[in-house]
Amino acid sequence: MNIWMIVNGERREVDVPPMKRLLDTLREDLNLTGTKEGCGEGECGACLVLVNGQAVNSCLVATGQVQGAEIWTVEGLASSPEELTDLQSAFLTYGAVQCGFCTPGMLMTAHAYLRHNPDPTRDQIREAISGNLCRCTGYQKIVDAIEAVAKRRQTEPGEAP
Amino acid sequence: MGFIGQSIPRTDGFGKVTGQATFVDDLCLPDMLFGATIRSDEPHARLERIEWDPDFDWSSIVRVDASDIPGRNAIFLEQWDQPALAQDVIRHHAEPVALIACADRELLETARKHVTLVTRPLDPLFDPEEALTSEIKIFGEDNLFKQIEIEKGDAPGAMKSAWRVVEGEYRFGYQEQMYIETQGVIAVPGEDGGVTVHGSMQCPYYVLKALTPLLGLPPEKVRIIQTTTGGAFGGKEEYPSMLAAHAVLLALKSGRPVKMVYDRAEDIAVTPKRHPGVIRHRTGVDREGHLLAQEVEILLDGGAYCTLSPVVLGRAAIAAGGPYRCDNLKVLARMVATNKPPSGAFRGFGGPQAAFGVERHMDRIAEEFGVSPLEIRRRNLLQIGDTTATGQQLKDSVGIGEVLEKVAEISDFENRHRAYQHQPAKERLRRGIGLAVCFHGGGFTGAGETWLASKVDLELTSRGGVSIHCGSVEMGQGRNTVFSQIAADALGIDLALVQTPPPDTATCPDSGPTAASRTTMVVGRLVSDAAENLLARMTELLAQQAGVQLDAIHYGQGAFHWEGQDLPFGEAALQLHESCGLVRARAQFVDRDGMVWDPQTYRGDAYAAYSWAAIATEVELDMDTCMPRITRVVAAEDIGKAINPLSVEGQIQGGTLQGLGYGALEEVKMENGRFVNYRMTDCLIPTAMDVPDMEVVIVERPYQHGPAGAKGLGELPTDLPAPALAAAISQAAGFRFDEIPVTPERIAARLTQGKEGA
Numbered sequence: 025m026n027i028w029m030i031v032n033g034e035r036r037e038v039d040v041p042p043m044k045r046l047l048d049t050l051r052e053d054l055n056l057t058g059t060k061e062g063c064g065e066g067e068c069g070a071c072l073v074l075v076n077g078q079a080v081n082s083c084l085v086a087t088g089q090v091q092g093a094e095i096w097t098v099e100g101l102a103s104s105p106e107e108l109t110d111l112q113s114a115f116l117t118y119g120a121v122q123c124g125f126c127t128p129g130m131l132m133t134a135h136a137y138l139r140h141n142p143d144p145t146r147d148q149i150r151e152a153i154s155g156n157l158c159r160c161t162g163y164q165k166i167v168d169a170i171e172a173v174a175k176r177r178q179t180e181p182g183e184a185p
Numbered sequence: 186m187g188f189i190g191q192s193i194p195r196t197d198g199f200g201k202v203t204g205q206a207t208f209v210d211d212l213c214l215p216d217m218l219f220g221a222t223i224r225s226d227e228p229h230a231r232l233e234r235i236e237w238d239p240d241f242d243w244s245s246i247v248r249v250d251a252s253d254i255p256g257r258n259a260i261f262l263e264q265w266d267q268p269a270l271a272q273d274v275i276r277h278h279a280e281p282v283a284l285i286a287c288a289d290r291e292l293l294e295t296a297r298k299h300v301t302l303v304t305r306p307l308d309p310l311f312d313p314e315e316a317l318t319s320e321i322k323i324f325g326e327d328n329l330f331k332q333i334e335i336e337k338g339d340a341p342g343a344m345k346s347a348w349r350v351v352e353g354e355y356r357f358g359y360q361e362q363m364y365i366e367t368q369g370v371i372a373v374p375g376e377d378g379g380v381t382v383h384g385s386m387q388c389p390y391y392v393l394k395a396l397t398p399l400l401g402l403p404p405e406k407v408r409i410i411q412t413t414t415g416g417a418f419g420g421k422e423e424y425p426s427m428l429a430a431h432a433v434l435l436a437l438k439s440g441r442p443v444k445m446v447y448d449r450a451e452d453i454a455v456t457p458k459r460h461p462g463v464i465r466h467r468t469g470v471d472r473e474g475h476l477l478a479q480e481v482e483i484l485l486d487g488g489a490y491c492t493l494s495p496v497v498l499g500r501a502a503i504a505a506g507g508p509y510r511c512d513n514l515k516v517l518a519r520m521v522a523t524n525k526p527p528s529g530a531f532r533g534f535g536g537p538q539a540a541f542g543v544e545r546h547m548d549r550i551a552e553e554f555g556v557s558p559l560e561i562r563r564r565n566l567l568q569i570g571d572t573t574a575t576g577q578q579l580k581d582s583v584g585i586g587e588v589l590e591k592v593a594e595i596s597d598f599e600n601r602h603r604a605y606q607h608q609p610a611k612e613r614l615r616r617g618i619g620l621a622v623c624f625h626g627g628g629f630t631g632a633g634e635t636w637l638a639s640k641v642d643l644e645l646t647s648r649g650g651v652s653i654h655c656g657s658v659e660m661g662q663g664r665n666t667v668f669s670q671i672a673a674d675a676l677g678i679d680l681a682l683v684q685t686p687p688p689d690t691a692t693c694p695d696s697g698p699t700a701a702s703r704t705t706m707v708v709g710r711l712v713s714d715a716a717e718n719l720l721a722r723m724t725e726l727l728a729q730q731a732g733v734q735l736d737a738i739h740y741g742q743g744a745f746h747w748e749g750q751d752l753p754f755g756e757a758a759l760q761l762h763e764s765c766g767l768v769r770a771r772a773q774f775v776d777r778d779g780m781v782w783d784p785q786t787y788r789g790d791a792y793a794a795y796s797w798a799a800i801a802t803e804v805e806l807d808m809d810t811c812m813p814r815i816t817r818v819v820a821a822e823d824i825g826k827a828i829n830p831l832s833v834e835g836q837i838q839g840g841t842l843q844g845l846g847y848g849a850l851e852e853v854k855m856e857n858g859r860f861v862n863y864r865m866t867d868c869l870i871p872t873a874m875d876v877p878d879m880e881v882v883i884v885e886r887p888y889q890h891g892p893a894g895a896k897g898l899g900e901l902p903t904d905l906p907a908p909a910l911a912a913a914i915s916q917a918a919g920f921r922f923d924e925i926p927v928t929p930e931r932i933a934a935r936l937t938q939g940k941e942g943a
Contacts, residue, residue, distance in 0.1 A: 051211075052213075056204070057204070057207075057208075057210075057211035058203070058204015058205070059204070060208070060210075060365075060366070060415070061210070062365045062366070062367070062449065062865075063449040063864070063865040064448055064449060065449070065864060065865065065866060067864075067865035067866055068365060068865055070365055097204070098202075098203065098204035099203070099204050101202075101203065102203060103203055103205070105199055108199075108202065108203075112202040112203070115198075115202050116194040116195065116198040116199075116202060117194050118831075119192075119194070119195075119831040119832065119834065119835045121195060121198050121201050121202060122195075122416075122661035122662065122663070122835060122839065123201075123364070123365070123366070123414065123415045123416040123417075123660060123661025124197075124198075124200070124201030124202075124206050124413065124415065124661065125208065125364075125365040125366040125415030125416060126365050127201050127202055128204050131202065146878065149873075150873040150874055151873075151874060153873045154872040154873050154874045155872075156873075157363075157365060157865070157870060157872065158365065158873075159362075159363050159364055159365055159416050159418070159839070159843070159870060160416055160661045160835070160839045161835055161838060161839045162835075162838030162839040162840075162841060162842035162876065162879065163838075163842070163872075163873040163876070164838045164878055164879060165831075165834070165835055165838065166873070167873065167878070
């Protein structure tokens, strides 16, 4: 079945079975391997992408459901060291990354959440990322990074990515 | 320059925040097949034969069983007991028996259903307490993988003169590593009959050493390359050898690359976990609450095969008495076989079990004496000059007193503990606070490091920098960044000039396994040594080229100086790289501590240096729902030197949360020899909601032979949260909990029982 979608700002067309998981379509057909599989049942959030602005686990979405949708994956954030988004930079400077496997999903959650709630408390951030499992960091530095970005955006308002 | 002690952002971070880092499942090779494993459905059985459905079209499926193994059918580690594919006898549920591979994954799943294992069931042995005397034999005559006895002084004699003897029994379950990236490898057959394995792993050389006898190939025909590894925590220490063996057998038979990446359910159901078991303490105490004699019995369940279990047992035995002064100690530690999936390495490696036992027991002693948990520990802590359980005299770098006092002060332990003792009984929300201390030796036990003889190479690059070559892996813990900092500091060059390529056994020497909290302390020191050797080698070559005496050249401020010349490192490196080709310098481990160790009696210097930690945790327990909520965590850890404080904090926070999960949340349930909650839905690990911000204090009591004084760090934080959390919940509930995890179900059962009893 031919399915088109806007992926990271570009119109892409794939010919896949409609029930193929969006996760697999992204990784195999569009070669966007930044989106990871951690559990395949929507528990870990490693495969989280944005579909029409909503954070969704791409392992639970059939490709047929996203016909015409706007999809953002980690590859859509930035691809060169000079262009990293504020969240990507903060994840590095605040030590929010260790093994890096949960990082793409965590970043996408954070991006979506800060748009929804630009001035969150630490507890709200914890709640927002509670669908993304990380086994390395104990989460604290991830909260640090997201909080720092939110605060900076508050004091230096500009174009949020 | 001056990179040591700086919170440098991780050097491999860019790839990880952009999705460009390549994990094994991100690799796709031409003509690649996907492999799958046919596993036993019984815990113990005789394997009569494998039936491949004759009505199924097998033409596009590659099939492998034990008869396809060219060499010895065993995954060698401590023993030769574990087959790559079961033959004749099945010893645990989900044991691999046969392999299939196919280019089409759907067809692969269909084919799996057309394989039948024809078996004759045997009586299974599940209870480790029965293993020694059971008629069922899994390993040798007594199902005993390893027994360790440690004797110091005269414990039975000293026990007689004790003012009081305190006894206790402490139980703990399995814990799953739950790295977010599941296990995976790709095996690629070579034209020369050899094979290359790409995979997520901690120990490339373990995989190499397991594959060569299995395949009957010389080491030069087996090449192992680590891919970006999405967490490991011990779980990728031994198992990748098994998975690599399977993929390689399929690759060699098919002549095509074979990818095997487990889904989460298979990963949880079949890979080794933290050893469950029981520890029994009997302690003689004098009138002042000093420990006179400790008798400790440890029983750990190794499952059906040996894996690394004897070494885990060694760690547990050495740490069994805790970081306390006691002249009379007797430890009897046993690792037994049962018909269950093998247990194995998990961060802490016997340490968390030992710490849980002894720390809960210290709380019991404190209760019997009517002193606080803090006071009983203060009276008995090891100090410089004391000897450990193995008779090792502590000469320096002992931060246990400092970490305990820091935690006691910051958490306001005494006041809160006293206040919570007197809180109203009928409140719905009750509070509790718990305390624990522990120590963890860095590096391999005893003469292990001498035996490993680890090597690190530094090589000049075509970009005027250096690259570090060794078998130690980056698995998220920060190896790349810390090694870069150490090398850049030793060479006096910019961090950007240091490269840390992933381990490849074809180009990297063996620096030992990435385990045992040894990477910074032991291998990091070798990076620094190799840097010095590289400077000496460069000086030698430059002297030859300039026609001057060796001692006419000196190195400082990032440049070589002689006869009025100043040649910056980068220019010298480029010049030598062009004129001399490969310029490499090596450093190899030498024992600088004069370690004396007897592996038979477990007497002597067990570790070159110990790291020390203390923790306090507070909980609020809802007496209606039985849900404990962690409200405060204060940890102080003496790790010698924080090469990268940001990374150290991350290790401590992450390790602490794993330990908290072990104490009150994480439970892998087993029924009839099989793990029943093998999905993330019911095999829980902590989320961001399960813990508050942790207060972490880094203490630096340097180890003179570590890089800049650094000691082991990786495992220490995971060792001690569980007993502190169990203590906090116990205080809140008003009942002792001596079995972990202390889940709401367990709390509810105990509270109900208590009410009925009253």
